[in-house]
Amino acid sequence: MRCSGEIDITKPRWSEKPSALVPMILSNIKNFEPNAGRRKFEQGRQEALKKEQELLDKLRQLPDGEQKAGETKGMIDLIRNFSGFREYPKYGMVNRYFIYKKALLKEAVKLVQAAIIHEKEDIYYLTFEELRKVICTNKLDYQIIERRKQEYKSYEKLTPPRVITSDGEIITGEYKRENLPAGAIAGLPVSYGVIEGRARVILNMEDADLEEGDILVTSFTDPSWTPLFVSIKGLVTEVGGLMTHGAVIAREYGLPAVVGVENATQLINDGQRIRINGTEGYIEIL
Numbered sequence: 001m002r003c004s005g006e007i008d009i010t011k012p013r014w015s016e017k018p019s020a021l022v023p024m025i026l027s028n029i030k031n032f033e034p035n036a037g038r039r040k041f042e043q044g045r046q047e048a049l050k051k052e053q054e055l056l057d058k059l060r061q062l063p064d065g066e067q068k069a070g071e072t073k074g075m076i077d078l079i080r081n082f083s084g085f086r087e088y089p090k091y092g093m094v095n096r097y098f099i100y101k102k103a104l105l106k107e108a109v110k111l112v113q114a115a116i117i118h119e120k121e122d123i124y125y126l127t128f129e130e131l132r133k134v135i136c137t138n139k140l141d142y143q144i145i146e147r148r149k150q151e152y153k154s155y156e157k158l159t160p161p162r163v164i165t166s167d168g169e170i171i172t173g174e175y176k177r178e179n180l181p182a183g184a185i186a187g188l189p190v191s192y193g194v195i196e197g198r199a200r201v202i203l204n205m206e207d208a209d210l211e212e213g214d215i216l217v218t219s220f221t222d223p224s225w226t227p228l229f230v231s232i233k234g235l236v237t238e239v240g241g242l243m244t245h246g247a248v249i250a251r252e253y254g255l256p257a258v259v260g261v262e263n264a265t266q267l268i269n270d271g272q273r274i275r276i277n278g279t280e281g282y283i284e285i286l
Contacts, residue, residue, distance in 0.1 A: 001098035004205045004224040009101040010124045020206045024227055031212040031231050040230070044254075052076055090223070107135055116140050125149060162239060162262055180282055185267055187236070189281030190247035193256035195234040196286065201270040215276060217268050221246040229253050234276045236283055238264045250278075258283055 003020070005011045014021055052073075059069040108120035116138055117123065123131050125148040134140045163171040175186040197215040202208050208228055210216070215234040218225075222245055229235075235250045240259035250257035256278030261267075268274060268285065275284045 001095055002224060005222060006094050006097070006224060009097050009104075010121070013098060013101075023206060023208050027208065027210050027231060028227075031210070037230070087223075104131070107131075111135070111138075111140075114138060117142070117145065125152070162260070175281075177280075177282070180280075181284055184282040184284050185261055185264070186282050187258035187261035187264070188241060189257075189278050190240070190242050190259050191235070191250040191255055191257035192279040193234075193254070194275065194277050194279065195256045196273065196275045197233050199236075199268050199270060199272045199274045200232075201265050201268060203265060215274060217264055217270075217274075219265060220244070221249070229255065234278070235259075236261055236264050236268070236274075236276060238262060 001013055001015065003011050003013045003017075006013075012020070056069045056073060059065050059072055062068060104123060105120050108117065108123045111117045111123070111134065112120055116134065117140065122145050125145045126134065130144075161170040161172070165171065177186050180186060195215065197213050198211070199217050200208075200210055200214045201217045203219060205225055205228065210228060210231040212231055213233050214231065215236065216228060216232045217236045219238045220240060221235075221237060225246075226249055229249055230253075232255065234255055235246055235257040237244075237246050237257075237259045238261055240246055244259065247257060247259055256276050258276050258278055258281050261283065264283075268283070273286045275286055277283070
């Protein structure tokens with residue numbers, strides 16, 4: 001039921017197109033030894049426990065330190081135990097979307113058999129009410145679908161603005177930074193640290209062929225991209241902010257990240273060696 005861009009029910013689910021996972025699986029086999037996942041998890045757990053102890057020790061040195069340390073420990077335990085539940089609402093929603101999709105495609109197969117549409121995916125170019133009417137009447141002007149397919153192709157070529165308000169206002173601007181290195185590309189710093197590596201410009205997760213230490217450069221990420229984060233050492237995206245998916249996951253994995261880098265996938269070539277500064281928010285092409 002899950003896939004890249006899973007909110008869009010027209011996107012093929014991994015269960016419908018399992019071949020989409022093959023490059024990622026092969027990449028993990030190539031880059032990691034058996035049981036590397038367990039070892040990495042345990043390493044991260046130990047690092048988190050160490051940081052927790054350091055924080056609690058510092059708090060105990062303050063006035064009323066024992067009370068503050070106790071309260072902080074309680075909050076840390078709450079977050080550690082319950083933060084994973086944040087995924088449950090999204091999981092439930094996507095799960096139901098897949099049920100709806102299968103029901104709709106079942107009706108689409110009947111329309112194909114009746115020669116009303118050419119392929120079951122044609123229903124994606126109808127509104128729900130239009131589809132309902134077609135199912136009830138077995139009648140359709142197929143030119144509607146053909147026209148919308150052409151419109152969709154033209155829309156795919158458009159480059160959306162980086163920021164657009166709910167009122168349709170397009171906001172433009174540029175970063176104002178002092179003391180940037182010559183030739184550096186500016187963005188938003190969302191996960192601290194500096195790292196150098198090979199840039200892998202990937203627009204489709206199915207094309208991901210990563211080696212350990214690569215830096216992922218892409219338009220944006222969603223939850224389906226998370227498995228790629230175990231192989232990379234840094235992240236650059238064209239859109240996003242402090243609380244968008246890529247930024248949050250980068251911080252959880254301890255990866256330097258810069259987001260909101262306009263035209264990053266065009267300014268950075270696949271295979272180039274780059275340095276990203278997730279503390280100051282810029283990228284250098286080396």
